[in-house]
Structure formats: structure tokens, C-alpha cells
Amino acid sequence: MSIQITSTGPTFAKNKDIWAPESKESMNISYLLIGGNEGDRVVQLATAKNGITAAGGEIRRESSLYETAAWGKTDQPDFLNQALEVSTTQEAPDWMATLLDIEKTMGRQRATQYGSRNIDIDILFFNNLIVTMPGLVIPHPEIQNRRFALTPMEEIAPFFIHPVLGRTIRELLAACTDPLQVKIL
Secondary structure, three states: OOOEEEEOOOOOOOOOOOEOOOOOOEOEEEEEEEEEOOOOHHHHHHHHHHHHHHOOOEEEEEOOOEEEOOOOOOOOOOEEEEEEEEEEOOOHHHHHHHHHHHHHHOOOOOOOOOOOOOOEEEEEEEOOEEEEEOOEEEOOOOHHHOHHHHHHHHHHOOOOEOOOOOOEHHHHHHHOOOOOOEEEO
């Protein structure tokens, strides 16, 4: 098993000066994209945010809701997406496991790649780490190619620098060739 976790330059370093008052543990900043296209999409996103908070994540910023045609497998209903900035004391692998548990609790079924789903929670960035391990790649390897992820992310963190590509979210969005329209609700 190959595990690579690296930290890069002066983008968004783990801030050791942010402390959870009751635990004195340092906080990690994660950027998440939540979305879905089954059921009451607004309720599904609210339920996911409640799960994130209940699991110890503090939602510090959240984008507007955005609607987008399905990406990858287009014969399905439109998705509703939202970007979140969340602080957590968990490290990246544990945080991913927590988010997968939230999806499972909400009834997420993984039947078809890019298929319909009631909820999807992706880690886009975690501090400024570069993580490559089975089941977890950070930064999200396709973010630069997906307008539906970049648009809400640009709303909450336009000047965050992608630790691999060395470009801000705003620059990545301007260069994105994804033709799908992203509509703010």
C-alpha cells in the first residue's frame, strides 16, 4: 500500500493557533462539496450539513446552492451542489471515513459511477495537503475540470491556491473548459 502525504508552500497551512476550546486540539480546514439529485435535494443537503456538524465539523462558510446538469452520465436529473469550509480536529483519512458514514446513514447507494444519488460528500481540499492513498486523493483530482465544483468553491474561497496546480480557485474557474451551466438558486 502506497501512502503519500505531503504539505506544500505558503497556500493554506494548518493553523496551529486555532484550538477547539474543550480539547485544545489543533483544527484542520477542509473544503467540501456536497450535492445530490434524488429526493428533496435541499433537504438532503441540509441533512448532510447537520451530519457534518454532529460529527464534530464546524461549518465556517457555505456557498449558495447551485444547480447543474449531471456530469459524466447525463441521462438523470439535475444536481444541487454547495461548497463548505469546515474545520475539524480529525485528520484527512478519518475525516473521509466520517463523511462516508454520513452518506451511508443517509442511504447513499453506490450502484453506478456518476449515477444518481441522494447525497455525495467530497473532500476538495484539506489544509494544503497532498494525499494519495487507496480511497482518498486530495486535492480532488478533477476539481479543475468541473465547473459545478469550482463555482461554489470560488464563492467562499476565491484566492485559495490549489497545492498541486499553484493557481487560485478563481484562476482555475476562469480557465475551466467544462461547458455545463451552473445556475445559482
